[in-house]
Amino acid sequence: GNSVTQMEGPVTLSEEAFLTINCTYTATGYPSLFWYVQYPGEGLQLLLKATKADDKGSNKGFEATYRKETTSFHLEKGSVQVSDSAVYFCALSDRGLTGGGNKLTFGTGTQLKVEL
Amino acid sequence: DAGVTQSPTHLIKTRGQQVTLRCSPKSGHDTVSWYQQALGQGPQFIFQYYEEEERQRGNFPDRFSGHQFPNYSSELNVNALLLGDSALYLCASTGLAPETQYFGPGTRLLVL
Numbered sequence: 001g002n003s004v005t006q007m008e009g010p011v012t013l014s015e016e017a018f019l020t021i022n023c024t025y026t027a028t029g030y031p032s033l034f035w036y037v038q039y040p041g042e043g044l045q046l047l048l049k050a051t052k053a054d055d056k057g058s059n060k061g062f063e064a065t066y067r068k069e070t071t072s073f074h075l076e077k078g079s080v081q082v083s084d085s086a087v088y089f090c091a092l093s094d095r096g097l098t099g100g101g102n103k104l105t106f107g108t109g110t111q112l113k114v115e116l
Numbered sequence: 117d118a119g120v121t122q123s124p125t126h127l128i129k130t131r132g133q134q135v136t137l138r139c140s141p142k143s144g145h146d147t148v149s150w151y152q153q154a155l156g157q158g159p160q161f162i163f164q165y166y167e168e169e170e171r172q173r174g175n176f177p178d179r180f181s182g183h184q185f186p187n188y189s190s191e192l193n194v195n196a197l198l199l200g201d202s203a204l205y206l207c208a209s210t211g212l213a214p215e216t217q218y219f220g221p222g223t224r225l226l227v228l
Binding site for chain 1: 220221
């Protein structure tokens with residue numbers, strides 16, 4: 001079945017440091033890939049997505065590239081801020097059923113702490 | 117444009133009781149999925165509803181059941197609650213882009 005593996009946290013960085021959170025996946029077929037972010041006490045927010053190989057998703061300074069050859073979707077940001085402190089989830093989605101959405105398979109999450 | 121809404125925000129129940137959680141999808145969305153997120157873990161897929169029918173189901177027992185109404189809102193019911201059912205329950209909705217799901221804030225259930 002499908003699975004997602006993320007680097008374990010917590011990851012602690014100083015403000016303006018470079019961020020990488022590793023994510024690899026196992027899937028049959030050609031999944032879409034996502035990064036979601038969860039702030040304390042809240043639900044999940046979609047951060048970025050990529051739907052096919054070599055696509056790059058980007059949002060709010062975060063980027064991730066869909067690498068089919070390495071089955072990876074690593075999250076990067078050039079300069080983190082204290083406000084980026086949150087838990088980040090990598091996820092994949094099956095290709096859609098006709099007329100319905102897909103189910104998401106999540107990694108266990110990586111907690112990011114950014115300090116001044 | 118309202119996003120996905122869920123109610124209640126918090127709930128405390130005792131073992132053996134039954135609970136109903138509610139979700140209203142984002143405007144224009146017709147598919148609702150439910151996820152269980154245990155503390156410190158990633159969300160786990162419970163099931164998905166489309167056109168008032170269950171379309172997909174994850175590895176959850178029959179104690180977990182659901183319903184979708186004609187206005188696309190949905191309920192998650194859990195019978196015979198166990199301590200291990202304590203978790204954040206997330207609802208997500210999907211529209212014309214089936215691969216992208218938008219999540220609500222969740223209902224935090226505590227079973228004592």
